[in-house]
Amino acid sequence: MHQPKALQRIVDVYFRDPARTTAVKAGTHVLSQDGYNDKLYWVKKGELSGYLNTDDDSEMTAKVFRVEQGMFFGVHSFFAQTLMASTTVIAEKDSELAWIDLETQPVEPETYGSLSEQFMPVMVHELARRQMLTGLQAIEKEKALQQLYAAEQMTTLGQLAAGIAHELNNAVGVLSSKTEGLQNGICRILDESKPHVSPFLDLGICTGQSATSAEVRQRAKQLQQDMGLGRDQARQLARALPEGEVPDFWLKNVDEALQYWDMGRDLHDMRLAAKHATSIVRSVKQLGGTDTARQPDVDVNDTIHKSLSLLQSNLRRVDVVLRPAILPPITASTTELVQVWVNIIKNACDAMEETEHPQIEIITRYSKNRLLITISNNGPMIDEATRRKVFQPNFTTKKGGLSFGLGLGLSIVQRIVHSYGGTIALKSDPEKTKFRIKLPIA
Structure with missing residues (x-):
C-alpha cells in the first residue's frame, strides 16, 4: 500500500521490530471496549473491525470501523493517554500486527521532534479516515431510510x-x-x-x-x-x-x-x-394484500394473465403476444409472482412510450425441471452501464409521474425470484430487450 513519505518513515522506523510483532487468529479480541490499552497498533497484514456496544441494557452492537493492511488502530487511547479502548477490536481474518507502547522512545527527536509530533501525520490521517467513514455511513443510513419510507408508502x-x-x-x-x-x-x-x-x-x-x-x-x-x-x-x-x-x-x-x-x-x-x-x-x-404464503398447485400462466388484467390501461396501445406452454404447477405465492410480472411489464410499457408499434412478447416453457419465462419488448436498447445497475435498489431512470421512480421495482423482482432459487437475466440490443426468468419446480 502506498503511503505518504511521513507515514512511510514512521512505519519503517517504529513498526519493523520483530520483537514488537504478533500474529492473531480470526476471531481474536485484540482490544475490549473500556479495557486497558497502552499500545498503538499498525496492521501489517489482515483485517480487523471495531465494534461499539451501547451503555444501556439493550446490548446492541454496531460496527464503527474497519482496518486492513497499512492502517492504524488504538490511536485515541494511546495519544489521548486515556489508556482505555473506546471500542472492541476483533480480527476478521488471520492478521499480523506491529505496535509501539508508552515505553517507546522517539527516534531522531532533534530532527523530527517528540513522539507526538512525529506521529501527528498518523493522527491527522486517522481522523480524516474516520470522518470519511462517518460520512459514508450517514449516506448509507439515508439510503436505508429512503427505502424504508418508500416501502411504507407502497x-x-x-x-x-x-x-x-x-x-x-x-x-x-x-x-x-x-x-x-x-x-x-x-x-x-x-x-x-x-x-x-x-x-x-x-x-x-x-x-x-x-x-x-x-x-x-x-x-x-x-x-x-x-x-x-x-x-x-x-x-x-x-x-x-x-x-x-x-x-x-x-x-x-x-x-x-x-x-x-x-x-x-x-x-x-x-x-x-x-x-x-x-x-x-x-x-x-391480491396484489395489495399482505398474504404472501406459498401454496401448492400455482399456475404460472394464470399469474401472468392476472398481471395483464391489472395493466389493461397501460397496454391499450401495446400489442401483447402471449405464447404459453402447458406448465406443471409449482409451490408459490400468487401475490409474489403477479408482482414480478407487473413490475417487468409496467417497466416495458414505460420504456416504449415513444415506440411507434410497441409490442410485448411473453413466452413460457418447461424444460429440465425448470420453468422458463421470457418477457421481451421492442423498446429502445438499454445501454450496458444501465443494465449493470437495473437490479440495484434506488436506481431508476424514471423522472416522475405516476411511476414514482423509486428504483425499487426490479430490485424487488430479483429478490422474489432469488427467494425461489431462480435466476433473472436481462439482455438488450437495438431490436429487443428481454428479461429471462428461470424458476425451479421444486
Whole structure:
C-alpha cells in the first residue's frame, strides 16, 4: 500500500521490530471496549473491525470501523493517554500486527521532534479516515431510510387498493348478477311475445361485435354497393355479420333485426365488462394484500394473465403476444409472482412510450425441471452501464409521474425470484430487450 513519505518513515522506523510483532487468529479480541490499552497498533497484514456496544441494557452492537493492511488502530487511547479502548477490536481474518507502547522512545527527536509530533501525520490521517467513514455511513443510513419510507408508502398504497377493491367487488358483483337476470328476463319475454326476433338477440348475446373498426368500414362499403343499403344500416349490419352472405330473414325487416342484435350485443358487452372488472378487482386485492404464503398447485400462466388484467390501461396501445406452454404447477405465492410480472411489464410499457408499434412478447416453457419465462419488448436498447445497475435498489431512470421512480421495482423482482432459487437475466440490443426468468419446480 502506498503511503505518504511521513507515514512511510514512521512505519519503517517504529513498526519493523520483530520483537514488537504478533500474529492473531480470526476471531481474536485484540482490544475490549473500556479495557486497558497502552499500545498503538499498525496492521501489517489482515483485517480487523471495531465494534461499539451501547451503555444501556439493550446490548446492541454496531460496527464503527474497519482496518486492513497499512492502517492504524488504538490511536485515541494511546495519544489521548486515556489508556482505555473506546471500542472492541476483533480480527476478521488471520492478521499480523506491529505496535509501539508508552515505553517507546522517539527516534531522531532533534530532527523530527517528540513522539507526538512525529506521529501527528498518523493522527491527522486517522481522523480524516474516520470522518470519511462517518460520512459514508450517514449516506448509507439515508439510503436505508429512503427505502424504508418508500416501502411504507407502497404498503399503504397496497392496503388502500385492497380496501377499494373490496368495495368495488361488491358493486361489480351486483352488476354482474343483475345483468344475468336482465338477460334471462328479456330472452324469456321475447320467446313468448316475439319469437321471430330471438335469433338476432341470441347472435348479439353469443358473439357480440368481433370485427374491428377498419373491417366494419370495409364491409359496410361492400354492403352498400351490393345491397343498396343506407350508410348507417350498412355499418350496423357489418358489425352484426362481419363476413359471409346476408341471410334472407335478416333482410325482411333489417331495422328490427339490427335493433334486437344491438340489444343482444349490449348485454354481451355488459357481461364481458363485469367479468373483466371482477378479474381486475381480484388481482388488485391480491396484489395489495399482505398474504404472501406459498401454496401448492400455482399456475404460472394464470399469474401472468392476472398481471395483464391489472395493466389493461397501460397496454391499450401495446400489442401483447402471449405464447404459453402447458406448465406443471409449482409451490408459490400468487401475490409474489403477479408482482414480478407487473413490475417487468409496467417497466416495458414505460420504456416504449415513444415506440411507434410497441409490442410485448411473453413466452413460457418447461424444460429440465425448470420453468422458463421470457418477457421481451421492442423498446429502445438499454445501454450496458444501465443494465449493470437495473437490479440495484434506488436506481431508476424514471423522472416522475405516476411511476414514482423509486428504483425499487426490479430490485424487488430479483429478490422474489432469488427467494425461489431462480435466476433473472436481462439482455438488450437495438431490436429487443428481454428479461429471462428461470424458476425451479421444486
